[in-house]
Amino acid sequence: MSTMDEEIRLDAPQELAAAPSKLMVVRETLLQRPATIFATIAVVVFILVAVFAPVLAPYDPLTQSVLNINKSPSPEHWLGTDQFGRDVLSRMIYGSRNSLLFGLISPVLAAFIGTTLGVVAGYFGGVVDRVISRLIDLLLAFPELLLAIMIAAALGGGFWNIIAVITIAFTPGFARVARASTLAVKQESYVEAGVAVGLNTPLLIFRHIVPNIAAPIVVLMTLWVASAIRLEASLSFLGIGTQPPNPSWGNIIRDGLNNLFGSPWPIVAAGLAITCVVLAFNVFGDALRDVLDPETRQ
C-alpha cells in the first residue's frame, strides 16, 4: 500500500479539481454512510481512550479496597467495582490498552508476513509454492485458538509472546487469501503488459500485483482486528494471555465469571466493549475496501 501512495503522488498537487486527491477520496468514501461514520468515530474513540488511559481513568485499576467489594454502578464508580473492590471503569479503560494493542499489532504483522508468503507462493509457483502451501496447511490444520494455546504453552505468557502467538495463528489465513488472489491477478493481461513495458519481477509484484490484492487483505485485516481482540480475550480467559492483576478485556471477563453473582457489571461492560470494537472495525474495514477499489468509489 505504500507503493500505492507513491503512485498517487505522481499526479497529485497541481489539479485538485480534475484529479481528486487520495485524502479527499478517503474522506468522501468514509463519510458516505451513517454506519461508516459511526464506526469510524467508534474506532477513533477507542484508540483515544487507550492512548489517554492514565488521564481518563478515575482510579488506579490495580488498587484494591475491601470496603468497596461488588458495588453496583454509582456516581463514584460508574461501572461498579469487582470482587476486590477495584474500579471496573478504570480497569476497562486500562484494559483497552492491552486489547487494542493485541488487536492492532498482531493482524498487521500477520498480514505482512502472510501476504509476503502468499504472494511469493502464488507468483513463483512450483517448488516454492508447494513448500509454503504445505507449511500453511500444517498451521491451518489446527483451530486458531488451539494453535494459540499450544504456542503460548510453549513460549509462556508476556506481551510480545502473546503478540507472536496471535500473529502465527493468523498468518496462514492471510497467506491463503494472498496466494489465491495472486494466482488470479497473475493471469491478468495488465501484468503481462507490465512485463512488456520492461518491469522486472520485484517491481511487477509491488506495482501490479500487491495493489490489486490489497482490498481482500485489508478487509481480512480489519476482520481480524476483531478476532485478535477476541482471541486475546480467550487466551486471557484461559489464563495464558494478559497476566493478572493487569487488566485486559479478556481477563476482566474471566475474573468476572468467577464472581458473576457478586457483580455482573465487569462482564457486561467488557462484553459490550468487545462487541462494539469488533463491530466498529468490521464496518470500518468494509469502508476501507471501498476506498481501495476505484470502481466502487464513485
Add this chain to the structure above:
Amino acid sequence: MTLSASNAAAVERDAAAPLLKVENLAVEFGPVEKPLRVVDGVGFSIPAGGALGIVGESGSGKSITSLAIMGLIPSPPGRIVSGRVEFEGVDLLGLPRSRMPDIRGRDIAMIFQEPMSSLNPVMTIGDQIGEAIKLHEETTREERRARVIELLKLVGMPDPAKRIGAFPHQFSGGMRQRVMIAMAVACNPRLLIADEPTTALDVTIQAQVLELMKEVRRRLNTAVLLISHDLGVVADIADRVVVMYAGRVVEDGDVRAIFKRPGHPYTRGLLQSVPRLDDDRRRLYQIPGAVPLPGTVKAGCPFYARCPDRIDKCAKAMPPMFTLAPGQSAACWVSAGATS
C-alpha cells in the same frame, strides 16, 4: 493512401540492415520428450520505420511469434528451440534474461489485444503511461507529467490534463486502447508490436485506432509489427505481409502483390473469405476444415488436407519458399510449378 510511394520507400529501406530480423524461429510447447512445435522455421524482417503484417487463422502461431520476439514465451511449458531474433544487429535470444527488461518498453513495445483487461484497474492511466518513462529514462515528476499529457494528446485523448488522474474503468474500450498505445509509444520505441489491436473494438472505433496507429507511426517513425487475422486491417497499415499457417510462413510479399495475385492457395482462401459489400454470393466463402493441431502434420504441406489445388507431391514433401515474383514468395509446389 499512396501505396506505391510507401512501397518504393520500403524497398529502399530493405536494402539497408533491417531493424528486426527473425530467422528460422521455432517454438515448442509441452514436455521435451514429446514436444508440440507451434512455430516452425519462421523468418521475416522489418526495416526501420517499416510495417509488417502477420496474418493467419487462430492457432497459426502468429501471437507466439510476437511473444518470442519480446522474450515473453511462458516457460515452462514453452521454449524457443532454434532461430535468431536480431534487433539492430543484436540477437535477442542470446541476451541474458536480465537484459530483456531494459529493451522491453524502450526499444520494443507492445500493444495487447484486450484493452479491457490490459490496464491495471487500481492505477491511474497517468501513472501507467508514466511507468515506462520512469523505468527507462531519468526524469522528474513534472517532466513525466508533461510527457504523459503530450502522449495523451498524441493519441487523441480529449482534455488530457484532466484525464491523467482517471482510472481505467472510467474509459470505453476505444479510449483504453488509446491509453495502451500511449503507454507503448511512451519511450519512442523503434519497434511497436501490435497483437490484434482492434479485434476487441467495434468497427467505427477500429477505424479510429488504425488511423491513430498510422499517425503515430508517421510522427515517431516507429516500425510496426501488426498481428491480425483481419486482412483489411493489415492492408490498411502494413507494407509487407507474412501469411502464417500451422506455425509456418506460407507466403511473404508486398501488400499490393499479395492482394493482387496471392501465391499460396491458403492466402487465396483467406482473401475469398473476406465478406464484401459488393458481394453477390449467397453464402460466404469458407476454407473447408480447420488448422491442423500442432504435431499432427507428419510430412508434406500442412495445408494439404484443406487445399483445393493439391497434387500428390504435396503430401510427401514440405514445399520450401519459392520466389514467385520480385519481393513475393510462397511455400507451394503448385504455384511454383505454375509460374516457373
